[in-house]
Amino acid sequence: MENIIFEGELKNGQPIEMRKLFTGQLPQILTLQEEVIEALEVKERLQPLTEEEFRFILDGNGEMIGVYTDGEMIAWRAMLVPDNDHEGLGRDVGVPEEEIGKVIYQEISAVSPKWRGFSLQTLMGLVLMERVDADKHRYVCSTVMPGNIPSLKDKFKHGLEVRALKEKYGGKLRYVFFKDLKTQEHQRTESREIPMDDIAGQQALLADGWAGTAMVEDGNGWFVRYER
Template sequence: MTLQASLSLLTEDQLPEVLALQQRIIAVLEEPDFLQPLTEEEFVYILRGNGMMAGAFVDNHLIAFRAMLDPGEDEEHLGIDAGVSLNELSSVLYSEISGVDPDYRGHGLQTTLGKWLMEHVERDRYRYICTTVAPFNIPSLKDKFALGLRIKELKVKYGNKLRYILFKDLQEPSRGTTSEQQFVLMENTEQQKKLLKEGWNGEYIEKKDDLWFVKYVK
């Protein structure tokens, strides 16, 4: 059955609903490390114009949210990791936290909100989308690939956490056929790092014989 949800940009007035939903999501997380919750101050920062945030509603009840953040002068700027030139870092938006009410999982709301936000990005202000995903966070990786992001880097971020850096250039035309491709075991960190340094990008994941592989293209 198709879920009929309405989508709209969120405002600071809806912050209590967002915080309550985040707490509900955290309470049932199987892998707490996969979600980096935002503080009330961080949500306020986004809702006051430093990014954008969308919500999905059923009967005027918030069932999902997704945020994009203008990182400003981030000490660990993902744009640098993705190869964006220093004079263009102000054109970078981060694909930030997303959350779906546990009762409404399975309807693709995370990706639906992601695509909706992509369509509403101020293209004259922002050109690049960056984000991080933990290896083996399969739902999040699938979501990012569905939005057209590609793996550009694999490195330790935020102290000691291994993360994929994913990236999308909103001005780049859709990728055509690629001349080379290869699949690498997701657990083979060193081989992936080597390919990324050689200019390969990760664009897809696939499960074979209970093992996850990343498709790299060049």
């Protein structure tokens, strides 16, 4: 089928292909989003998109890709070109006002509960990040709920780092992630790890110029590594 942008196979040998999605696939997109929400133990982990928001992306304000196997859509992921940084993520992380038009969001992703454990979220993210036009979109931003371990791992794997931890979407606590596609990684000389559930401690570090660069797990739970 046309619009195939990637072909491969999962670790169990199942062949998959990724396709660029259009408004014609909207019913499948919405059905899969519902399937994912139904399976979530903590519904707040996902900030679902409305049909209008999906249409905005599919009408040329970003890109969505879907993973198919045996003709069935089993996952999708979106990048959104926001209307004047409408969720404020670029401004949250200090993108200069004259550069706000160069912000793009790593948006929502959905993987069918039947196909978890195959790193589909990360694979889709790698494909989408490679497709970003860095001349148009210099800054990548995203949000993740503290405790959403798969999505946090995903963002760090793509080289994004935490630059803010604040309430978004009407009072929901979120990490705000950031990556500058034109700047080489910073040389940092200080590092410390702080419990993920120590919200005030992390906010104090972020206010003092630290950035969250990785996460680690030990017997006491999850920690975020901050560097500056």
